[in-house]
Amino acid sequence: MSHVDDGILHAYLDGELSAVERARLEAHLADCSACGTRLEEARALVGRAAQLLAVAAPPERAAPPLQQLGRGRGRRRFVVPLTWAATVALALMTGWYARGGDGGRGTGDGSVAASPPAREGMPTMMPTEQERARVDTAVSVAGRAAEPAATGLTEGAQQRAAKTTTRVHDTIGAREADLLVANAADEPERAAARVEVPAPAPVAVPAAAPVDARGAGAPSAGPRAAAERRDRMVPRDLVSTTWRVIGRQPASSLLGTAPVAVPGLPIRELRESPLGDGVVLVEQQLAAGEVIQLFQRRAVAEHAGDDALRRQVYLDGELRAPAERLARYVGGLRVEIAGPLDTDSLNKLLESVRPIP
């Protein structure tokens, strides 16, 4: 037998030679000291390479139960399209109802920008009888569980406001929104007419849109300045969907702990949810005209089921469920992120959040 090549030696050391090959090699090694030396060199090389690879290993962590992956996956497939549709449906529906309350102004122009911040001085939490009737219809169609979402929107005197509120609901309570999806099917034409379907990036909330009724007038591509102008023009308390600017101290007491933010990005505002649900919004300046939003609330025990689901969806949904993967837990908080970035970038940012010192 001629000398063996390295491949055979490595296969031998890896235990991958057949019995016949092994016997032949061992017979050769017994006679050939040169190959014996090479074998020892190969053995050292195999060990050294394994050693180096072991250095390049991630920290050991326990694997989640396999069953959970299965559940998360099945559930996700169902949830994602619905949540999507719900965003559209809710935007459309509330837009339509609100427009109805407006006397149908602007119907069919495909744009709602002309709608003024109507009913100045009117206590906007109290819908008109007309609106109330419409909303009741919506609720009865959508079912009881949809009520919070629907009533939360009744005050939306402007479609844009409604739309923004929808976003918030989509972010914070996609569950409610899910139930309204049935209505979208009932109103396909209106959907087509009025809703700019927020195509694949569900979190492409207009960079500049602060989550309140006034700023919401800015179109998706609209520059931040437009929203700010509107901000200045309209008194802050006029529309009850306003996310009030609050200080750090009140935010901390709402959350029971310090709010979190992405380190190194300037914080524009801390805001409080108008729905009294204890949600705090931290807005941070990403770049000129780009703002990311971190919605956060206490991670409450009674939501544990949902939360587990969402976390699972987040883990499992890395590749195909952008709408569902932007939530995570940080300390005692549940945090969701939105901003004009790819979902992967948002995830990166979300992973980096820390309590505001």
Add this chain to the structure above:
Amino acid sequence: MPEDLAEVYRTTYRALVRFLYRKVWDPERAEDLAQEAFARALVHKPENARGWLFVVAANLARDEARRAVRERRHLTLLRDAPAPVAAPPDEAVEAEHEQARVRWALERLTPRDREVLLLWDGGLSYDEIAVHTGLARGAVGTTLARARRRLVEAYEAGSEAADVARG
């Protein structure tokens, strides 16, 4: 769920995470991708689950790498974040350097050599590696021998360079 997949999960999950980690170099991403691969296996119920998982994982990592390139701009933001106040202990810094050198060395390998090496380290047999890569079974040992030699050589060359740089 098929019993054997549960067993594969138990024995292979960490190996798959390691395999992915050496491609994406982000522990959380590696775990997410590994879980994604297993979630797909639950649906597809492949015959040779272990080999199949590594194929899927390799594809996921490749997609991931493409996406990462596109997103580099945004991720540079994160690097601008202020450094942590307390400097990490020396051992942690050293471990990080060490890992960076191994990574650098791995990246000196040809894609095929690297793939074969990582698959072997992930626990695949020569047969499985041959199926995965399209190599003849007899070529797997030769490829592994070359990959190991180049890894060690590149690592040592890189370390020498680093030592020189440190003066």
